[in-house]
Amino acid sequence: MQTLLEQSDPQISDIIDRERIRQNTTIQLIASENFTSPAVIAAQGSVLTNKYSEGYPHKRYYGGNVVVDEAEDLAIERACNLFGAEHANVQPHSGANANMGVFLALLHPGDKVLGMRLDQGGHLTHGSPVNFSGRFYDFCAYGVHESTEQLDYEEIANLAREERPKMIIAGATAYPRAIDFAAFREIADEVGALLMVDAAHIAGLIAGGAHANPVPFADIVTFTTHKTLRGPRGGAILCRDQYATAIDKAVFPGMQGGPLMHVVAAKAVAFHEASRPEFRDYAASVVLNASALANALAGHGFRIISGGTDNHLMLVDLRPFEVTGKVAQECLDVAGITTNKNAIPNDPAKPFVTSGLRLGTAAVTTAGMGEEQMVEIAELIATALRSADDSSVLAAVREQAGALCSKFTPYP
Ligand SMILES: *Cc1c(COP(=O)(O)O)cnc(C)c1O
DSSP: OHHHHHHHOHHHHHHHHHHHHHHHHSEEOOTTOOOOOHHHHHHHTSGGGGOOOOEETTEESSSOOHHHHHHHHHHHHHHHHHHTOSEEEOOOSSHHHHHHHHHHHHOOTTOEEEEEOGGGTOOGGGTOTTSHHHHHSEEEEEOBOTTTOSBOHHHHHHHHHHHOOSEEEEOOSSOOSOOOHHHHHHHHHHHTOEEEEEOTTTHHHHHTTSSOOSTTTOSEEEEESSSTTOOSSOEEEEEOHHHHHHHHHIIIIIIOSSOOHHHHHHHHHHHHHHTSHHHHHHHHHHHHHHHHHHHHHHHTTOEEGGGSOSSSEEEEEOGGGTOOHHHHHHHHHHTTEEOEEEOOTTOSSOTTTOSEEEEEOHHHHHTTOOHHHHHHHHHHHHHHHHTTTOHHHHHHHHHHHHHHHHHSOSOO
């Protein structure tokens, strides 16, 4: 396939080659990224991309869907089995679209929604004023406790009693601790709210048994398929049967046209991979690696937000090193370590600068790294950030990062 591309479009072919080299030779610590399997990539790069399949299996608007119907049926069945859900919609093109589908199905414009503060770990689609969610719905927000830097369920309950939201959203994009879904259910029941869990980040941990499953507690669960779940880039919605018709109508024709059948097939492949016993070992290793990385970074003098991690990610307070998140991200990029700057709770710095880094271990664990390598990575990060303006130190770290990656290459 790659040679065909090389012949017809050498420019794009070269870009793909160089991106593969970048992924193979530098350390990937972005908490929302992973390395999909060659099987997922094969399904995604297939002729299924040619098919128009507006509608749902066995109820399509165009002909010729008998074969691809089987792919979507399998994806739905596998998603339901993997998470123990009554109904699944596997068509959302992304996590943001999955959330949009839920809001469109279950809310009216102007309805009140309680979600997590964006500057303390919530997602853009949980009420940011620059996002459709913040423009069309009336969001109010809970944060983390000032001293523990963890969710404070008593405070969330008080806010819910005051605000009487129609829907409560649990789930985050930068929260390193386990989420207590039973506590959220109790709060939602007390105030008569729907409970939606946005499990975008932790879906793979849930599938692999390394985080509690929200499905028994939530009315609706959305997730992305490309983060810890390690599938193709995309989204999905799980719900109770009573919401199935409304959810399906909201996704199509409510907000999307034809589904990406090549991606739906790749989601089915990923669900199958995640149902295997090896994936349970993978999820457990991701969490062990995150703890090991957080501990080792703390040993070098970094402050770990909330004192540690229960999942695949951590938030690092960089102020002890007197570098901003922006500078740290840039200098680690030079040093061959890919990260993202991230606001920490009550961050004094501006959102584009920040005082923190968000690091995750889903990708490096897929590449085969273990706790020993996490200690080495922490050392590399500390060395780079102690000499953030010394290009010879950064070059030396880059060399060591490359040597480490040569033993753990995701796409040899
Ligand atoms: C990543 C993420 C999303 C959005 O996923 P996209 O596929 O980037 O649209 C939604 N919610 C949460 C909590 C996320 O972390």
